[in-house]
Amino acid sequence: METIRFDIDADGIATLTIDVPGQSMNVIGPDFLADLDAAITRIASEEGIKGAVIASGKDSGFMAGMDLKYFGSMLASADGQRPAPTAIFDNVFVLNQLFRRLETAGKPVACAIEGTCVGGGFELALACHRRFVGDSPKTQLGLPEILIGLFPGGGGSQRLPRIMGVQASLMYMLQGKLFRPAEAAMLKVVDGVVPQGTALAAAKDWVKANPTASTQPWDVKGFKVPGGAGGFNPAFVQTMAGALPMTLKQTQRNMNAPIALLSAVYEGITLPMDRAIRIESKYFAKVAADPQASNMIRTLFVNKQAAERGARRPKDEAKAPTTKLAMLGAGMMGAGIATVAAQAGMDVVLFDRDQAYAEKGKAHVEAVLSKRLGRGMTPEKMAATLARVTPTTDYAALAGADFVIEAVFEDVAIKAEVTKQVEAVLGADTIFGSNTSTLPITKLANAWSKPENFIGVHFFSPVEKMPLVEIILGEKTGPAAIAKALDFVAQIKKTPIVVHDSRGFYTSRSFGTYVQEGAELVGEGINPALIENAGKQLGMPTGPLAVSDEVSIELGVKIMTAAKKELGDAYVPQGSDDIMLKMVEADRLGRKNGKGWYDYPEGGKKHLSPVLGDLFPRADAQPDVEEVKERLLYRQLIECARCFEEGVLETPEDGDIGAIFGWGFAPYTGGPFSHMDTVGIAHVVAVLDRLAAAHGPRFAPTAQLREMAANGATFYRPVPSRAAA
Structure with missing residues (x-):
C-alpha cells in the first residue's frame, strides 16, 4: 500500500x-x-x-x-x-x-x-x-x-x-x-x-x-x-x-x-x-x-491556497520575512496592521504625528487582543504581543526596520513628505509599502529614491477580520519589493492578489461601480428599498446604498474631486457624480454624521431616509427586481473586464479572489470571471450591449470581450491579446 x-x-x-x-x-x-x-x-x-x-x-x-x-x-x-x-x-x-x-x-x-x-x-x-x-x-x-x-x-x-x-x-x-x-x-x-x-x-x-463492539448505534x-x-x-x-x-x-x-x-x-x-x-x-x-460547485472550489479553495503559498511570488528572490515593521500612521488602518503584525511575532514601531495618536493606536491593539482572551489568547501571550508595539513620534525610532508600511492621510503631498522623512532614516534600499486605496503607486513612488523598492500594500477594513491584501505594482516596482510584500502577507496569514497600477487599482475601482450604479438608480427615481433588496438578492453582503454610507458618501465625493483635478479633460464623468455631490450638499455624509442614504437615530434602528423622496423624486414606473439586479451585477462585471483588458489584472484567478474576499462579490459565482465564463462570454456581450443602449457607455463591452465572444474563448482558457500590456 x-x-x-x-x-x-x-x-x-x-x-x-x-x-x-x-x-x-x-x-x-x-x-x-x-x-x-x-x-x-x-x-x-x-x-x-x-x-x-x-x-x-x-x-x-x-x-x-x-x-x-x-x-x-x-x-x-x-x-x-x-x-x-x-x-x-x-x-x-x-x-x-x-x-x-x-x-x-x-x-x-x-x-x-x-x-x-x-x-x-x-x-x-x-x-x-x-x-x-x-x-x-x-x-x-x-x-x-x-x-x-x-x-x-x-x-x-x-x-x-x-x-x-x-x-x-x-x-x-x-x-x-x-x-x-x-x-x-x-x-x-x-x-x-x-x-x-x-x-x-x-x-x-x-x-x-x-x-465485540463492532456495530454502530444506528x-x-x-x-x-x-x-x-x-x-x-x-x-x-x-x-x-x-x-x-x-x-x-x-x-x-x-x-x-x-x-x-x-x-x-x-x-x-x-x-x-x-x-x-x-x-x-x-x-x-x-x-x-452544477458549475457553481466547480467555480467555488476553484476560487475559494484551490486558487486561494495557491495565492497564499506564493503563486505570484518571484521565484528567484530569497525569502525575506519582516522582523521589524515601521508602521506610519496610527489610525484605524495603521493600528489594525500593527495588530496583525505584532500577532505574527514582528516588532512594530507605530509612528504618528503626536504621541497621543500613537498611544491611541496601541490602545486599539490592546482592545483587539483583549477580545480574544480565552479564545486562544492568554494574558501572557497578550502581554508579549503588546510589548512588541512601540508608539512614537520620532522618525529616528524607525531605525532598524526592514519593511515600511505607510497609512497616513490620502493626500499625495502629505504622503510624499512622510516618505522622504523615512528614507532619511532607513535609506532607499528598504522596501516601502503604501497602504492606499486609490492614489496611483507610480506617482507616490516618486518620493522614494529607488522606486523599484516602492510598492502598494492595500489592506481592507477592519484589518484584523478582512482576509485580502491587494499588492499593487508601480511602473518601476522590482521583484525584491514584490517578494518582500508577499512574504509579509504570508506572515500575517492573509490572502494576497497582485495587480498593476491604475487609479483605484482593481478592488476599489471595481467595487466603486456597485456603489455608483446604486446612486444612478436613485437618481432615476428608483425606489431605494428596491435597490437595496436587489443588491442583497444578487448575493452581495449588503445593498449599494448601505455600503456607501459605511464607506462615507463624503469620502466618495473627495475621491471623485481629486480624480477630476488629477485627470483634467481625461476624466470621464459618471451620472453618480452629481447625485453624490447633492447628498453631500444636503449634509448627508453617511453613517459618520448619522445621516446618508439611511438615517441613524440614536438608540434606534437605521432605516432608509424619507428625505430621499424629496431629493430624488420617485419615478411613476418602477423596474422589476431582476432588472435592477442585472444592472448592479453587469456594472461590476464590465469594470472587472476592463481591468483585465488594460492589464491591471494579470490573471482571472486574482480577479476572482480579489472580488470575493475584497468587496464581497457574490461568492456563489466563484467570482466575476468565473461567472462570465459560466454564463458564456457571448451572453455577457449581448447583455452589455442591451444595457449600454438603454443606460449609456459605462456598460459598453470591451474590444477583448467581443473578440472572446467571437472566438469562443473564456477567461480560464487562453484569451486574445490585451489592448494594453
Whole structure:
C-alpha cells in the first residue's frame, strides 16, 4: 500500500497509519481509496485481526477532505465534458460505500485523531465505532464543505445527525462550523479527549477492551435519533420547517448546497443507513454536477491556497520575512496592521504625528487582543504581543526596520513628505509599502529614491477580520519589493492578489461601480428599498446604498474631486457624480454624521431616509427586481473586464479572489470571471450591449470581450491579446 501502513500487534489489533506521499496533509485520492478498500478487506476477512485503529502518520494532522484535483476528474469525461448524472452518482458513491463497509466489517474500529480532521477525513472518523482526539488548542474537527459550494458527501450528512441530533448538526453543517476537542466531546461527536500525543494508545486500549463492539448505534434495532426525527415528530418538523426559510433568506436562494443538504437530511434521517447514504450521494451528485460547485472550489479553495503559498511570488528572490515593521500612521488602518503584525511575532514601531495618536493606536491593539482572551489568547501571550508595539513620534525610532508600511492621510503631498522623512532614516534600499486605496503607486513612488523598492500594500477594513491584501505594482516596482510584500502577507496569514497600477487599482475601482450604479438608480427615481433588496438578492453582503454610507458618501465625493483635478479633460464623468455631490450638499455624509442614504437615530434602528423622496423624486414606473439586479451585477462585471483588458489584472484567478474576499462579490459565482465564463462570454456581450443602449457607455463591452465572444474563448482558457500590456 502506498498511502496506508498496515501493522498488526501481538493483541491482533491492526493499526492503519495514513500517510499520503507528496502531500503536506492527508487527502482522499484514488490511491488512498484503493488502499483503504484493501485494508477493510483484510480487517473483515483475517481471523487473527480482532479490531483496528486508524491514525495519521503526518504531524500536520489526521486528514482533510477529497483531493480536489481528483474530485475534478470525477466530474469530467475524457473529452472534458461533464458525464451523465448517473455516472457522477457512481463516482461520488464510491466513498460512501467504502465508509459503510468499514463500519459493517464485523470488527471494532477506533479512530485516533491528532490535529486537523475535517471534511472527508472527519467523515472517515464518523464511520469508526469510537473516536479519540488529542487535546490541542490547534485541533479542529468538522464538516466545512458548505463553504466551498458542496455539502458532506461521505456519509456526514447522515451520521452526524444520528450522533448529535438534527437541529444541532444542521447548525454546524449549514455554517461549515468546526469543533474544538472539548466542544466535540460535549456534543458526543468524539468519545474521548486525551492528552496530546496519546490518542493512538487510547484508541488501541478501547479496541482491546471491546472486541465485540463492532456495530454502530444506528444499525441496532430500535435506534432513535437524539431529539427525534420523522414526519410525526413535532421537534423534527419544527426544525426542518424553520431551517428551510432561514436558509433561503441567508443564501437569497443563490446557493445549491445548503438546500441539497436539508433535502438529504430530511429524506435520509429515518431510513436505514444503506438507503440513507444513497439519498445523500444523489443530492451530492446533483450539487457537484452544477458549475457553481466547480467555480467555488476553484476560487475559494484551490486558487486561494495557491495565492497564499506564493503563486505570484518571484521565484528567484530569497525569502525575506519582516522582523521589524515601521508602521506610519496610527489610525484605524495603521493600528489594525500593527495588530496583525505584532500577532505574527514582528516588532512594530507605530509612528504618528503626536504621541497621543500613537498611544491611541496601541490602545486599539490592546482592545483587539483583549477580545480574544480565552479564545486562544492568554494574558501572557497578550502581554508579549503588546510589548512588541512601540508608539512614537520620532522618525529616528524607525531605525532598524526592514519593511515600511505607510497609512497616513490620502493626500499625495502629505504622503510624499512622510516618505522622504523615512528614507532619511532607513535609506532607499528598504522596501516601502503604501497602504492606499486609490492614489496611483507610480506617482507616490516618486518620493522614494529607488522606486523599484516602492510598492502598494492595500489592506481592507477592519484589518484584523478582512482576509485580502491587494499588492499593487508601480511602473518601476522590482521583484525584491514584490517578494518582500508577499512574504509579509504570508506572515500575517492573509490572502494576497497582485495587480498593476491604475487609479483605484482593481478592488476599489471595481467595487466603486456597485456603489455608483446604486446612486444612478436613485437618481432615476428608483425606489431605494428596491435597490437595496436587489443588491442583497444578487448575493452581495449588503445593498449599494448601505455600503456607501459605511464607506462615507463624503469620502466618495473627495475621491471623485481629486480624480477630476488629477485627470483634467481625461476624466470621464459618471451620472453618480452629481447625485453624490447633492447628498453631500444636503449634509448627508453617511453613517459618520448619522445621516446618508439611511438615517441613524440614536438608540434606534437605521432605516432608509424619507428625505430621499424629496431629493430624488420617485419615478411613476418602477423596474422589476431582476432588472435592477442585472444592472448592479453587469456594472461590476464590465469594470472587472476592463481591468483585465488594460492589464491591471494579470490573471482571472486574482480577479476572482480579489472580488470575493475584497468587496464581497457574490461568492456563489466563484467570482466575476468565473461567472462570465459560466454564463458564456457571448451572453455577457449581448447583455452589455442591451444595457449600454438603454443606460449609456459605462456598460459598453470591451474590444477583448467581443473578440472572446467571437472566438469562443473564456477567461480560464487562453484569451486574445490585451489592448494594453
